[in-house]
Amino acid sequence: MLSNPGGDSGDVIDTRPITWAAALAHRLGDPTEFEQVVSRLTACGLSPQEVHAALADGGDALYAAAQSGRADWSDSFGGPLAVALLAAEVGALAAHLNWRASGIRSLAVDALLDDFSAVAVAGELGVARQKVYEIAKSGLRPPYIENVPWRTP
Template structure:
């Protein structure tokens, strides 16, 4: 066997850059298992959807998909790669939004916990418009370092 330092790594060709693109675009899936993420990528590939197309729809939070679907025009999905591609893109927008909802809830929990240091649960509940019992449920601070640090629609 010949020694070839770093020679056994794949070329910086399309496969590696495509993998890096998928990793970046699907950053909101960090907590998912690698098998799950790979299955998502394979479904996109099978439908002919590229990482750039996914990124484009995540950046506009699915607005173009929604506008096209709401238009009532026949065959509206063709412009986006067909119904299969649109279903996958819409599911990915939903996955990102779920991630962002969890991120926002974690920020709220930190604040509710801090408010309880100064105010009663009744006061906090009234100020936030939630039931007193809910305040204790909300006050479980947990900012997970795995949350996205920025949204896809902000410049990187």
């Protein structure tokens, strides 16, 4: 049970440890790839909590540090290799979310085609008529993560 004694905002800080499976939920589709990623991150000295933090802010802290112009900008993250691995995970999460959004869009476009012509749907979406059919046929292709790292279930 989580508590927030004396808190009046209703926000509860979850202090449970984060597992690799939770930090890398977007990588769970391929067990071999998942283990390789965990191995690389662990060998670099990164913890699931550090990876989760980078994903939870969408890479904002990494970007701010990189933009700082300081010679030691990567040190607080564990050095250039750690930053490269963290940035790769931000990119992998973004790609996963894009893949998930594409699947959702596909279902919506397919449903629209039940009631409207491809020309009408294309006009509303701002794409060519042929693209409407391409979008509609893709469908959902899980596994997808259920929740983004910055949102608790």
